[in-house]
Amino acid sequence: MSNNSEFKRTTVQTTPHSGQKPGTSGLRKKVKVFQQKHYTENFIQATLSAMPGGCEGKTLVVGGDGRFFSPEATQIILRLAAGNGVSHIIIGQDSILSTPAVSALIRSKKADGGILLTASHNPGGPNNDFGIKFNISNGGPAPEEVTNKIYKITEDIKEYHEVDLPDLDLSKTGEFTHGPLKITIVDPVSNYLSLLQSIFDFDAIKEWLHNTNPKPTVLFDALNGVTGPYGRAIFVDTLGLDEKSIQNCTPSPDFGGGHPDPNLTYAHTLVEAVEKNNILFGAASDGDGDRNMIYGKGAFVTPSDSVAIIADWAEKCIPYFKSGVKGLARSMPTSGAIDIVAKKRGLEVFEVPTGWKFFGNLMDAGRLSICGEESFGTGSDHIREKDGVWAIVAWLQILAAANKEKPGSDINDVLMMHWKKYGRSFFSRYDYEECESAGAEKMMAHLRELFESSGFVGSDLSATSSSASFKVASADDFSYTDPIDGSVSSKQGLYIKFEDGSRIIFRLSGTGSSGATIRLYVEKYSQDESEYGKDAQDGLKPLIEVALKVSKLQEFTGRDKPDVIT
Numbered sequence: 001m002s003n004n005s006e007f008k009r010t011t012v013q014t015t016p017h018s019g020q021k022p023g024t025s026g027l028r029k030k031v032k033v034f035q036q037k038h039y040t041e042n043f044i045q046a047t048l049s050a051m052p053g054g055c056e057g058k059t060l061v062v063g064g065d066g067r068f069f070s071p072e073a074t075q076i077i078l079r080l081a082a083g084n085g086v087s088h089i090i091i092g093q094d095s096i097l098s099t100p101a102v103s104a105l106i107r108s109k110k111a112d113g114g115i116l117l118t119a120s121h122n123p124g125g126p127n128n129d130f131g132i133k134f135n136i137s138n139g140g141p142a143p144e145e146v147t148n149k150i151y152k153i154t155e156d157i158k159e160y161h162e163v164d165l166p167d168l169d170l171s172k173t174g175e176f177t178h179g180p181l182k183i184t185i186v187d188p189v190s191n192y193l194s195l196l197q198s199i200f201d202f203d204a205i206k207e208w209l210h211n212t213n214p215k216p217t218v219l220f221d222a223l224n225g226v227t228g229p230y231g232r233a234i235f236v237d238t239l240g241l242d243e244k245s246i247q248n249c250t251p252s253p254d255f256g257g258g259h260p261d262p263n264l265t266y267a268h269t270l271v272e273a274v275e276k277n278n279i280l281f282g283a284a285s286d287g288d289g290d291r292n293m294i295y296g297k298g299a300f301v302t303p304s305d306s307v308a309i310i311a312d313w314a315e316k317c318i319p320y321f322k323s324g325v326k327g328l329a330r331s332m333p334t335s336g337a338i339d340i341v342a343k344k345r346g347l348e349v350f351e352v353p354t355g356w357k358f359f360g361n362l363m364d365a366g367r368l369s370i371c372g373e374e375s376f377g378t379g380s381d382h383i384r385e386k387d388g389v390w391a392i393v394a395w396l397q398i399l400a401a402a403n404k405e406k407p408g409s410d411i412n413d414v415l416m417m418h419w420k421k422y423g424r425s426f427f428s429r430y431d432y433e434e435c436e437s438a439g440a441e442k443m444m445a446h447l448r449e450l451f452e453s454s455g456f457v458g459s460d461l462s463a464t465s466s467s468a469s470f471k472v473a474s475a476d477d478f479s480y481t482d483p484i485d486g487s488v489s490s491k492q493g494l495y496i497k498f499e500d501g502s503r504i505i506f507r508l509s510g511t512g513s514s515g516a517t518i519r520l521y522v523e524k525y526s527q528d529e530s531e532y533g534k535d536a537q538d539g540l541k542p543l544i545e546v547a548l549k550v551s552k553l554q555e556f557t558g559r560d561k562p563d564v565i566t
């Protein structure tokens with residue numbers, strides 16, 4: 001192999017592309033936008049330049065969900081990393097790595113950061129989305145000061161540095177030299193799998209799966225996203241289940257033309273198969289593997305209940321938590337089910353704005369172990385991203401333990417057991433996608449005005465189709481002061497709390513790519529056992545009516561029904 005001096009760094013003149021501002025989860029745009037001349041190069045140069053402590057001599061992890069344009073982007077990263085003096089790049093084979101696996105690799109290899117090629121659950125392919133996200137050395141998404149710096153650099157970038165390297169063969173694992181770079185191409189699964197093996201008791205899960213009569217049936221659906229190989233390694237290779245226990249497990253650059261988002265609408269391949277084949281345990285995850293949905297025959301587990309249940313069982317059955325759970329947390333719109341667990345167990349619980357990044361500081365400070373969001377994100381301090389496969393294995397562990405206590409327990413039984421112990425938080429989210437931005441903003445302004453008007457707190461809001469009415473206890477725009485660094489995040493969602501403990505919340509999505517997406521969240525807490533078996537939509541009907549009436553949503557947006565209900 002040649003030595004470094006033979007590889008000439010060149011400086012390429014460029015001009016800025018507007019709008020390269022990373023959102024909460026990196027820069028997400030249409031593939032065609034990334035394919036423009038110098039577009040990807042500019043953003044990568046800005047990312048390398050903005051790296052805390054600079055990028056020279058550093059080690060980076062690179063990989064993603066395998067979506068269209070990932071191989072090309074990986075080669076660009078290699079050329080620019082070489083040009084900017086990065087010393088070592090760890091890449092997933094074929095540039096595949098789930099988001100949790102990148103976070104785990106950064107931490108276990110003590111890398112200085114990572115570049116993730118993903119647009120999460122957004123559809124992929126030549127006419128859909130691509131994304132680039134930067135994570136820092138704790139394995140978590142870059143904080144705002146770093147992403148703001150990236151953006152600032154992109155706004156007046158004049159040149160980027162590269163070494164003109166041929167494309168590297170990404171299909172073989174091993175150690176390589178690529179120009180001045182040391183390259184390690186790793187199997188995408190093995191490091192992550194050993195992490196999970198150090199967290200969970202796989203033998204207990206196997207025992208339940210293989211020595212129970214009748215045998216529990218399992219179906220994992222990767223929705224053609226990145227978790228296919230992880231699902232195969234866990235369900236088939238480790239737990240010894242049949243090939244039939246996994247589906248859509250080959251990552252595809254366009255996710256098979258689907259929308260790789262695990263919810264009742266987009267994960268219909270899973271829901272249908274579970275219902276048709278009476279599957280006891282079904283689960284799906286999203287394009288890049290950080291989200292999850294748990295769904296058994298006739299039993300949808302809301303993400304809010306899921307995290308509360310994991311928190312409740314963790315110490316008892318998950319070895320990683322045997323020495324104690326430090327604290328719990330949820331995002332503001334997520335139901336209060338986890339708060340109730342925290343209270344009964346004497347644990348600290350945090351309510352943070354929407355976005356996984358808010359959990360990182362609490363974890364780094366040793367105050368948070370398990371957390372979740374209603375948006376199908378669940379995780380713990382084993383890494384600094386939410387982790388779909390981790391949540392799925394946690395549920396298998398819980399079911400194995402529940403079956404020791406009460407043989408034959410399924411997801412419905414675990415849910416019912418939880419509600420009987422803690423009460424049930426009925427929860428639902430209505431999404432109105434691609435609304436006209438002006439109308440959505442007006443609706444939010446109308447609510448803000450109403451909240452400030454005298455007499456709103458204390459007033460009774462009534463449903464249209466029943467006599468139900470709710471007395472307003474408080475109404476405000478959610479604001480959060482980070483207990484670790486004191487930073488303040490304001491305007492994080494409008495909430496109305498009622499005297500009976502119910503809530504309605506309005507937020508504009510921070511992840512949509514066109515127009516405005518309005519999210520309406522409704523929650524009602526019940527300790528009436530006769531209600532526990534009810535469908536959430538029935539239990540919440542009067543509150544939803546109140547929410548639509550008070551917000552004048554239809555008047556402002558012209559929408560008479562949501563696009564997605566979860």
Ligand code: G6P
Pocket residue numbers: 024025120331354355356357373375377508509510511512519
């Ligand atoms: C991403 C983040 C999550 C967050 C979600 C909110 O998935 O990783 O932490 O909950 O976006 O999305 P929204 O569209 O509601 O802003």
Ligand code: ZN
Pocket residue numbers: 099120121286287288289290291
């Ligand atoms: Zn995701």
